[in-house]
Amino acid sequence: MKKNLTIIALATASVLMLAGCGSDRKLNSVSSAKVEAVTETMQGEEIAVLTDAPNVPPPITRNHPTKVIVNLEVRELVKRLADGVDYTFWTFGGSVPGKFIRIREGDYVEFHLANHPDSKMPHNIDLHAVTGPGGGAASSFTAPGHESVFSFTALNPGIFVYHCATAPVGMHIANGMYGLILVEPREGLPSVDRELYVMQSEFYTKGAYGEGGLQPFDMDKALREEADYVVFNGSVGAMTGDNAASAKVGETVRLFVGNGGPNLVSSFHVIGEIFDKVYVEGGSFVNENVQTTMVPAGGAAMVQFKLDVPGTYILVDHSIFRAFNKGAIGMIKVDGPEAELLYSGKTDDRIYQPEGSAVQTIPGASKLQALAQNKDERIKLGQVVYNQVCIACHQAEGQGIPHAFPPLAKSDYLNADVNRAISTVLHGLTGKVTVNGATFESIMPLLGLPDESVANVLTYVYNQWDNNGTEVTPDMVKGVREAGSPPAQGSLH
Numbered sequence: 321m322k323k324n325l326t327i328i329a330l331a332t333a334s335v336l337m338l339a340g341c342g343s344d345r346k347l348n349s350v351s352s353a354k355v356e357a358v359t360e361t362m363q364g365e366e367i368a369v370l371t372d373a374p375n376v377p378p379p380i381t382r383n384h385p386t387k388v389i390v391n392l393e394v395r396e397l398v399k400r401l402a403d404g405v406d407y408t409f410w411t412f413g414g415s416v417p418g419k420f421i422r423i424r425e426g427d428y429v430e431f432h433l434a435n436h437p438d439s440k441m442p443h444n445i446d447l448h449a450v451t452g453p454g455g456g457a458a459s460s461f462t463a464p465g466h467e468s469v470f471s472f473t474a475l476n477p478g479i480f481v482y483h484c485a486t487a488p489v490g491m492h493i494a495n496g497m498y499g500l501i502l503v504e505p506r507e508g509l510p511s512v513d514r515e516l517y518v519m520q521s522e523f524y525t526k527g528a529y530g531e532g533g534l535q536p537f538d539m540d541k542a543l544r545e546e547a548d549y550v551v552f553n554g555s556v557g558a559m560t561g562d563n564a565a566s567a568k569v570g571e572t573v574r575l576f577v578g579n580g581g582p583n584l585v586s587s588f589h590v591i592g593e594i595f596d597k598v599y600v601e602g603g604s605f606v607n608e609n610v611q612t613t614m615v616p617a618g619g620a621a622m623v624q625f626k627l628d629v630p631g632t633y634i635l636v637d638h639s640i641f642r643a644f645n646k647g648a649i650g651m652i653k654v655d656g657p658e659a660e661l662l663y664s665g666k667t668d669d670r671i672y673q674p675e676g677s678a679v680q681t682i683p684g685a686s687k688l689q690a691l692a693q694n695k696d697e698r699i700k701l702g703q704v705v706y707n708q709v710c711i712a713c714h715q716a717e718g719q720g721i722p723h724a725f726p727p728l729a730k731s732d733y734l735n736a737d738v739n740r741a742i743s744t745v746l747h748g749l750t751g752k753v754t755v756n757g758a759t760f761e762s763i764m765p766l767l768g769l770p771d772e773s774v775a776n777v778l779t780y781v782y783n784q785w786d787n788n789g790t791e792v793t794p795d796m797v798k799g800v801r802e803a804g805s806p807p808a809q810g811s812l813h
């Protein structure tokens with residue numbers, strides 16, 4: 321008994337010692353870094369360059385800390401949340417997310433927070449880059465028509481979220497009050513060809529996703545964490561279509577990815593890319609070869625990747641309904657020479673018939689396609705394809721799903737142009753389309769169907785649900801295929 325006790329005591333002592341050593345070492349290194357940062361000689365004074373997403377201020381080239389004056393103005397503004405949907409945003413600098421602030425480790429920041437006289441609410445700012453109570457919140461509490469000034473020294477490098485912390489905090493954040501502040505390490509960040517500012521956040525509106533008009537904030541939905549919109553850079557489509565970012569093959573891109581929340585954690589992913597580097601949680605630890613990185617609410621990360629293959633790369637929250645149904649999509653269009661060795665594109669499409677499959681009773685689309693001798697047969701065979709492939713999105717009666725998948729029933733888009741419809745089924749479709757007066761900005765993927773199946777399924781669709789009765793033949797499909805995919809609406813790689 322006594323012996324046992326001794327062993328336990330010893331074991332405890334060594335654990336304590338180990339723990340003691342570890343934390344001592346950490347404390348020493350942290351405190352010495354902090355002292356150095358503060359004692360590096362400060363020189364000069366400058367006014368911070370602030371940018372709106374997706375732009376990032378230029379890298380810092382100084383090799384010394386300086387006094388940086390940040391002037392940030394809060395505005396409460398009605399702006400677009402989605403097509404036909406407006407929202408009263410509370411902003412740091414006039415847009416959501418707020419202005420990007422870039423400083424250097426050791427800088428002494430004199431922060432001026434102004435609240436426009438037209439504001440209805442007081443606001444403040446809590447910068448996660450600040451060491452000090454509230455991250456500046458109490459010192460920056462500012463009534464409409466006032467300006468507060470406070471100062472801090474940036475002790476720790478990293479990419480940090482800032483946000484309003486005025487009660488009710490959740491509501492101020494939900495209305496758009498967040499942004500990013502980058503504290504570059506003293507040695508700077510490795511240089512890259514492009515830097516982009518991407519911030520995810522959610523909106524809770526009285527109306528469902530896409531319901532038009534000026535939508536008020538819905539506190540009940542926010543409490544239940546049932547977001548209507550999950551977006552990058554403050555609105556649906558802020559980074560797609562004409563607003564897509566662009567880059568070139570061979571370039572290295574760094575994304576500063578923030579998450580304003582207020583509630584949801586982001587599973588940030590770029591379709592078709594692997595992050596060469598991720599500065600995990602926005603700090604100094606670099607992970608490599610990452611597919612999806614978690615960005616918590618009130619957190620950020622830096623991700624970096626080299627572009628090797630041209631095409632459109634889609635930024636998503638991989639909690640995927642948020643991407644395709646709530647708005648969390650962005651795009652980077654990459655131009656440059658094809659790199660077939662790295663990515664060939666589709667090189668072949670052949671009929672796949674495992675042994676014994678020829679006698680299947682439920683016809684594989686391809687086997688039956690060759691049999692269509694007339695329009696009626698084509699319609700019948702097309703129905704099979706429709707029920708196997710299209711129905712999941714366009715629905716049983718071709719009615720689609722509002723705001724997500726356009727209708728094929730009585731579709732003016734479909735009926736207006738048969739070649740365009742063929743092209744859509746052949747190549748997929750991205751970008752804005754208007755069908756029967758409603759706009760859709762979503763993605764129809766490349767389906768990879770043989771020409772026979774495309775002809776049959778479109779003939780079926782054209783002869784259902786009050787459409788115009790067109791017959792689409794395999795020759796018509798072949799013609800469109802040979803004409804190539806339309807440049808205006810890049811097909812999905």
Ligand SMILES: [Cu+2]
Pocket residue numbers: 410442443444484485486492497
């Ligand atoms: Cu506020």
